[in-house]
Amino acid sequence: MPRPVLLAALWGLVLVLGGCMRKEPPPHPPEPEAGVGTASSSAPGAILFVSADTRGYLGPCGCSENMRGGIARAAFQVREARQGTTLPVLYVDGGNSLFGETTLKPGQVPQEELKAKALADAMRLMGLSVRATGPLDDTRGADFRQGLGLPEVADGAVKLLPAGARKVGVVAGETPAQLVAASAKARAEGADFVLGLLDAPLEEAQKAAETPGLAVDVLVATRSATEMSGEQNRLVKASVPVVAPQSKGRSLVRVDLSYAPKPGRFALQKGQADLEREVAALEQRTALLDKDINLPGIDPKLKALKQAKRDELVARRQALVTAPPAAATDVNGFTVRFVPLESGLPSLPDAQALVARYDAEVGKLNLAWAKEHGQDCPVPAKGESGFVGNEPCRACHEESFPVWEKSKHHHAWETLEEVGKQHHLNCVGCHVTGWEQPGGVCRLDKVAGREDVGCESCHGPGSAHSDEPSADNIVASPGEAVCVTCHNPENSPHFDFATYLPRILGPGHGKPVDAQPSTKPADTRKPAKP
Structure with a gap:
């Protein structure tokens, strides 16, 4: 057989056989985190995590021991909840989180912009569903904020989130009137549970909660009155529970939803008061131990004993605030708890790597700026x-x-x-x-x-x-x-x-x-x- 004919025949055989050979499938897109759009539509409940008033804090600041806070600890809590349940787990940020001041000196700009970007990256890592915005998010202008690419809900607007067998509506506003209109729209669009985010301190949020026509189930005050006024977690029970988390990223709000067989309005579950009392007692004992541990000149052996006892109390409290509540069987119910981000809690490695990278980069950035522009x-x-x-x-x-x-x-x-x-x-x-x-x-x-x-x-x-x-x-x-x-x-x-x-x-x-x-x-x- 002539050589050209032989080559053509062999090439044809290769093509035929190649068509019969197993082909490698195209690469799969990254799998979404468990609980982010993957939970069953028949799930009997859902878990919401809410942060707010973070004020540009990636981690705790201070010289005391056992300092709370840190975006990497928050990320671990959200990831842990997703891995421990088949329920949908949603993460919402209430705003006033990207910066700590509404105006910056020129020398602060490089650092604070880099920090805001690191916070945005961490929120994405946590599977952020949506966030509201406040004055402390627009320190560098709306264009900078929007350039971070985070999902947002505008004041007076609604964001519907699928949450298993129900829908959660997130509404935001800087006035009670905006929340009234947005919550009514959320109900009309099919929201079963409505989370309200008010850009105001706790006292103003309490008044707003009594506004006629307000159709939210929980209202979060997303801004403390002053820099130092957000030192405690606050839950005010009324016809609409009002929540104010500890500022500067020191706590998360956790809302657990349990679904009855039929849709209907949600009610704060009975038995939460007992849980709150037990958590508060542990909190008080922990605070007393913290004071002793931080005493100047304390004996090292005594300090170690007190620290061990404190760690035990924190573990007990952590078990209480993260355990799934007893499901309501005849009503749609919810509980509201705070998850303090204690120093002994783990950090999510990926989020901690973001913080470490920021720490390394920002020092070089600030030093270079000082050499070039410093006065x-x-x-x-x-x-x-x-x-x-x-x-x-x-x-x-x-x-x-x-x-x-x-x-x-x-x-x-x-x-x-x-x-x-x-x-x-x-x-x-x-x-x-x-x-x-x-x-x-x-x-x-x-x-x-x-x-x-x-x-x-x-x-x-x-x-x-x-x-x-x-x-x-x-x-x-x-x-x-x-x-x-x-x-x-x-x-x-x-x-x-x-x-x-x-x-x-x-x-x-x-x-x-x-x-x-x-x-x-x-x-x-x-x-x-x-």
């Missing part, structure tokens, strides 16, 4: 004092330094370096001396000489006192008001001035120095101004 601190105005650092103080007050050097204040900057956050704008202000003050630190690339919580952090700027020492130009005995600028309820929730003060006092620093010969030449001490 030095202004000089003091005429007649005002500026910060000069510790060394001028040492010349006259050397006996005070051994006490300070043994304190945690002396290691404040080091604690940031240990976790790689020495260039994080959210942290640095309480770990240097004179943040954004004349003579202090205004650039992250020029911190040298102002590291740590130094003398002037408590006694005020010292340039005038250094030039002419006098009791009239320095704060001799700083009071509690100075301490709580950093040791506030968020960063140091167990701070007690009377308890902590003795830890930074000692001979020559708030206590008389033992009578000993001076080791310094007499002429190193500047005379006091008459």
